[in-house]
Each structure stands twice: as structure tokens, then as C-alpha cells.
Amino acid sequence: xxxxxxxxxxxxxxxxxxxxxxxxxxxxxxxxxxxxxxxxxxxxxxxxxxxxxxxxxxxxxxxxxxxxxxxxxxxxxxxxxxxxxxxxxxxxxxxxxxxxxxxxxxxxxxxxxxxxxxxxxxxxxxxxxxxxxxxxxxxxxxxxxxxxxxxxxxxxxxxxxxxxxxxxxxxxxxxxxxxxxxxxxxxxxxxxxxxxxxxxxxxxxxxxxxxxxxxxxxxxxxxxxxxxxxxxxxxxxxxxxxxxxxxxxxxxxxxxxxxxxxxxxxxxxxxxxxxxxxxxxxxxxxxxxxxxxx
Ligand SMILES: Nc1nc2c(ncn2[C@@H]2O[C@H](COP(=O)(O)OP(=O)(O)O)[C@@H](O)[C@H]2O)c(=O)[nH]1
Ligand SMILES: [Mg+2]
Numbered sequence: 478x479x480x481x482x483x484x485x486x487x488x489x490x491x492x493x494x495x496x497x498x499x500x501x502x503x504x505x506x507x508x509x510x511x512x513x514x515x516x517x518x519x520x521x522x523x524x525x526x527x528x529x530x531x532x533x534x535x536x537x538x539x540x541x542x543x544x545x546x547x548x549x550x551x552x553x554x555x556x557x558x559x560x561x562x563x564x565x566x567x568x569x570x571x572x573x574x575x576x577x578x579x580x581x582x583x584x585x586x587x588x589x590x591x592x593x594x595x596x597x598x599x600x601x602x603x604x605x606x607x608x609x610x611x612x613x614x615x616x617x618x619x620x621x622x623x624x625x626x627x628x629x630x631x632x633x634x635x636x637x638x639x640x641x642x643x644x645x646x647x648x649x650x651x652x653x654x655x656x657x658x659x660x661x662x663x664x665x666x667x668x669x670x671x672x673x674x675x676x677x678x679x680x681x682x683x684x685x686x687x688x689x690x691x692x693x694x695x696x697x698x699x700x701x702x703x704x705x706x707x708x709x710x711x712x713x714x715x716x717x718x719x720x721x722x723x724x725x726x727x728x729x730x731x732x733x734x735x736x737x738x739x740x741x742x743x744x745x746x747x748x749x750x751x752x753x754x755x756x757x758x759x760x761x762x763x764x765x766x767x768x769x770x771x
Contacts (some may be wrong), residue, residue, distance in 0.1 A: 480502070480509060480512065480513050481495060481498045481499040481502045481513065482495065482499075483495055483496065483499050483517070483609070483612060483613060484496075485612075485613065485614050488586075488613050488614055489552075489614050490583070491583025491584070493586050496586060496609070496610075496613055497588070499513070499609050500588055500606050500609055500610075503602060503605045503606055503609055504590075504602045504605075504606060510605060514605060514608060514609075517608060517609065517611075517612040518612055519608060519611040519612050520611055520612060520614065522611055522615055522616065522617065522618060523617050523618070523637050523638065523713065523714065523717055524607055524610075524611065524618045524620060524635065524636045524637050524638075525617065525618065525619050525620065525636055525637070525638050525639075525640060525713050526620050526622065526635060526636030526638065526639035526640065527539055527619055527620065527621045527622070527639075527640050527642060528621075528622050528623070528639060528640070528641055528642070528662075529623075529641050529642030529643060529666075530623075530643075530644075530647070531623055532644075533642040533643060533644050533647070533668055533669075534642060534644065534668040534669055534698075534700045534701065535621050535623075535642050536557065536621060537668075537700040537701050538642060538666065538668055538698060538700040538706075539555055539557070539619050539621050540579065540700070541698075541700045541703050541706045542619065542706060542709065542710050542713070543555060543579055543585055543619070544578075544579070544703070545703075545706050545707060545710045546584070546616065546617060546710060547579075547582050547584040547585055550584065551584065551616040551617065552584050552585075552586075552614065552615045552616050552617075553584060553585050553586070553615060553616065553617050553618075553619065554585075554586045554587075554588070554610045554613065554615045554617075554618045554619070555585070555586070555587045555588070555618075555619045555620075555621065556588055556589075556590065556603065556606060556607060556610065556618070556619070556620045556621070557587065557588070557589040557590065557620075557621045558589075558590045558603055558620065558621065558622045558623075586610075586613075586615070588606070590602075590603065590606075603620070603622075603635060604635050604731070607620060607635055616714075617713065617714060620635065620636060637717045638663045638664070638713065638717060639661055639662050639663055639664075640662065640663070640664045640665070640666055640709075640713070641661075641662035641664075641665050641666070642665075642666045642668050643665060643666065643667055643668070643678075643682070644667070644668055644669040644672070645667065645669060645670070645672045645673065645674040645675040645677075645678045645679075646672075646674070647678070651681075651682065651685065662693070663693065664693060664694045664695070664696065664709075664712065665682060665686060665693065665694070665695045665696070666695075666696045666697075666698055666709065667679045667682060667695065667696070667697045667698070668698050668699070668700050669699065669700075669701075670697045670698060670699050670704070670705065671699045671702070671704075675697065679695065679697050682695050683695045694712060696708060696709045696712070749771075752767075752771070753767070
């Protein structure tokens, strides 16, 4: 497959073909993709993780946010990592029809990844694909993932800001909030605020997340009716004050994984076992020497 080139002027004009090719290339070509990724000039664009339990309304919220941004003339990219996303063909017809207007909007680029990686919620190539989007001239990038434990931590490593979407019935999730998720999410959304118990939950959540001087914003939305969207949309675009220390640690984590992959790439277990067999057959086996010679 030929190494793609991002045609940024075409992307700016709403022609996403070169972008789609680049994303597919990165998704499918583990090895050559690295050379391509090295050519990218990442721009300073906010990447927002939208996570939360299945059915909380993440896709609906993304749809509402994207519509809001587009109507302000902003360019938005969406990466939906969710097999049940209405951005995917497998989704409920009604939801899919509601989403379909976005597919013809030149301000909007939507890419869905139906597959999940070994890491849990995130597809293996989500990070790299986000980096391609970062270099493509969008004003904001939204990444939707199903929040199932590990993926919330992964999305926090990928996004500049992570928003946890909950619903008035999210009692159990609130237990998780107490035990660590607060460090991952920079904002909470109580969606489906048209339901019973929404105000009570909203107020409890607000109390819960206000610890000393750190105040984590809590938003209340009815995504399906486009209610409460503007304050959230505005907040997401506010300049991000990420601690340099934190950013460095996240990048170090990524660099570490990439270096480990690179160094290990010509090693595989079956080969190793075969070599071990041969070494053992010589009768003079020493594990330390074996590893050293490898
Ligand atoms: N009542 C109500 N339903 C909503 C709201 N937001 C989304 N929904 C519905 O909840 C269902 C799940 O929404 P979806 O966006 O697919 O959830 P996701 O799995 O978190 O992405 C859909 O049928 C939506 O129409 C809301 O604010 N109020
Ligand atoms: Mg969804």
C-alpha cells in the first residue's frame, strides 16, 4: 500500500478522502505507518474523550456537540470506538437516521472503529489515528469510547480532557468515582436529565466531586433534545491547562511502549522455544548465556 499524504487544503475544504486513506493506512499497516506518522505535524487541537457506561447517551451527546460546533463554523472530527455506536452500521435505525445529517456536513468528519483492541475499550490504533486527526486542521476532536474499567484509563492517556457521561441511575458508577475515576475525568455530564431523580443525582455528584480547591465541573444535559449543550461545548474549547509534568508522564508512557514494541518486534515465542530446544540439545545449557547470545 502506498504511503498516503494528508491533503490539508482538501481537508480544510471538507474533502476527506486523503484523510480517510491516511486513517486506514495507519489502522492496517502497523510497520509502514510509523514512517508516515513521523511525517505528521501535530497541531495544538483539543482532543476530548467522551466516556461512560453503554446507553448513557454518549453518541447522542457527541451528535449534539458536533451540531453545535458545526453551526459555529468550526471543524470537528469524531472517532467513535464503540461497536454499538449509531455512527456504525450496526446501530438502531432510528439513531442512525438522526446521525445521518452529520455525514453530509463539510465541517464534520466521522470515523468509527467497530473493533476493540486487546487493551479493553480502545482499539489498538486509536492513539495513532488520533494523531493523524491532530495534524488535519480540525478545531476539536471528540473520541467516544465505552467506559468499561480499563478503557477509561486509556482514554485519559489519549485525550487532553476526558468527560464522563452518567445518567440519573448511575449509582454504581458513583462508587467508582470515589475510587479513582475522579483523577481521570476532568468533567462530568449528567445526561438524560429529563428523567426522575436527575436533580438529586446532579446535586449529589456536585458535592462528591468538590474536593478542597479542585472543582470538577458537572454539566446537566438532555442530549436527545439538545438541551444543556452550549455550556459544555464552550467549556470543552477553553484553553487546556494540563500540567506539563502530567503531559510528560503520559508521553513517557507512550514512548516506553513504542520502544518496547520496537525492540521486541523480531522476537516471538515459537522461535524462542525452537532456539531453546536446540540449545538444550547441546547438553551444555545455561539460561543466562542463552539469553545473552540471543
Ligand atoms: N430520555 C433521554 N434519552 C436519551 C438522552 N440522550 C440519549 N438518549 C437515548 O438513549 C439511548 C442511548 O443513547 P446512545 O447515545 O446510543 O448511548 P451511548 O451508548 O452512551 O452512546 C438512545 O436511544 C438515545 O436516543 C436523553 O438526554 N434523554
Ligand atoms: Mg455510543
